[in-house]
Amino acid sequence: MTQEKVLPFIEHLVELRKRLIIIFVALVIGMGVSWNYSTDLLSFIEKPLTGKTYLTDIKKSVYASVKERFPALYSHYKLDREVQESAKERRLNYSAPLEPFFVQCKISLIAGFIIVLPIIFYQVWLFVAPALTFREKRMVVPFVTSATVTFCLGALFFLIIIWPVIINFSLSYEMEGLQSWFNLSAYVNFCLRLILIFGLIFELPVIALLLSRMGLINYSLLARNRKYALLASSIVAAFHADLITMFVIMVPLYLMYEISIWVALLFGRKRAVPPTVEGDGQPA
Numbered sequence: 001m002t003q004e005k006v007l008p009f010i011e012h013l014v015e016l017r018k019r020l021i022i023i024f025v026a027l028v029i030g031m032g033v034s035w036n037y038s039t040d041l042l043s044f045i046e047k048p049l050t051g052k053t054y055l056t057d058i059k060k061s062v063y064a065s066v067k068e069r070f071p072a073l074y075s076h077y078k079l080d081r082e083v084q085e086s087a088k089e090r091r092l093n094y095s096a097p098l099e100p101f102f103v104q105c106k107i108s109l110i111a112g113f114i115i116v117l118p119i120i121f122y123q124v125w126l127f128v129a130p131a132l133t134f135r136e137k138r139m140v141v142p143f144v145t146s147a148t149v150t151f152c153l154g155a156l157f158f159l160i161i162i163w164p165v166i167i168n169f170s171l172s173y174e175m176e177g178l179q180s181w182f183n184l185s186a187y188v189n190f191c192l193r194l195i196l197i198f199g200l201i202f203e204l205p206v207i208a209l210l211l212s213r214m215g216l217i218n219y220s221l222l223a224r225n226r227k228y229a230l231l232a233s234s235i236v237a238a239f240h241a242d243l244i245t246m247f248v249i250m251v252p253l254y255l256m257y258e259i260s261i262w263v264a265l266l267f268g269r270k271r272a273v274p275p276t277v278e279g280d281g282q283p284a
Contacts, residue, residue: 019126022119023119027116030111030114031109034107039104048163048171049091049182051090051171054164055165096185103184106192110192114199117152125144132214136214146206147206152199154199154201155195155198157202162194163191166244169244211264218264219261219268226257226261230254236249
C-alpha cells in the first residue's frame with residue numbers, strides 16, 4: 001500500500017476516534033443527567049403490570065356497547081366481571097446481588113443516549129461530511145432534527161402503544177395455578193431492546209430521504225424491492241421468540257419501508273429531462 005493511500009486512511013481513523021470520544025463523553029453526561037430519573041422511568045415501564053392500560057378503557061367501551069345491544073350475550077359470558085376487575089398488585093423480582101443497580105445503569109444509559117441523540121447524529125454527520133457536496137452539507141440541521149425526532153417517536157410509539165399490548169397479552173395467560181413472576185433484568189432488558197429497535201425502525205424514512213437526495217436510491221428501486229423488504233422484515237422479527245413480538249416488529253418495520261418509498265418519490269432527487277430539438281421531439 002502506497003504512502004498516499006495510508007495517510008488518508010490514518011486521517012479517517014483519527015477523525016473516527018475524535019467523534020467516538022465526543023460521543024462517549026456525551027453519553028456519560030447524558031447518563032448522569034438521567035440517573036436521577038431512572039426510578040421514575042422504571043415505574044413507567046412497570047405500569048402495564050397492573051393490567052390497567054389503554055386497552056382496559058377500549059375493552060370497557062366495547063363491553064358497554066355489547067351490554068346495550070346484546071344484553072343476553074353480555075350476561076351469558078359474564079362480561080361484567082372483566083369490566084369490574086380491579087388492578088392487580090404485581091411486582092418485579094430480582095435474585096442476584098446488585099441486580100437492581102445494574103438495571104438502573106442500563107435504564108440511565110438508554111435514557112442518556114436518547115437525551116444526547118442530537119450530539120450523536122451531529123458527530124455522525126461531521127464524520128461523513130467530507131464526502132458530501134456543499135449543497136448536501138447544508139442538510140445538517142434537517143438531518144439532525146428529523147433523525148432525533150423520528151427516533152423519539154419510535155420509542156414513544158413502542159412505550160405507549162406496543163408495550164402495553166405485549167404485557168397485557170402475557171398476563172392473559174394467568175389462571176388458577178399459573179401466576180406471573182417477572183424477573184427484573186429480563187423485563188427491563190426486553191423493554192430497552194425493543195425501544196432501540198423501534199427507534200431505529202422509525203429512522204428508515206430519514207435514511208431514505210438522505211440517500212434519495214444524494215441520488216443513491218430512488219422510488220423505482222425501492223418500489224420494485226418490496227418483496228425483499230417484506231422478507232427482511234420477517235427475518236428481523238424472527239429473532240424474537242414469541243409470535244406477538246415478531247408481529248409488532250415486522251408490521252411497523254415494513255410500514256416504515258413503505259413510507260420510505262413515498263419519501264423517495266416526493267423528496268428524492270429528480271432526474272434531469274434531456275433537452276429536445278424543437279420540432280422533431282428528439283433529444284438534442
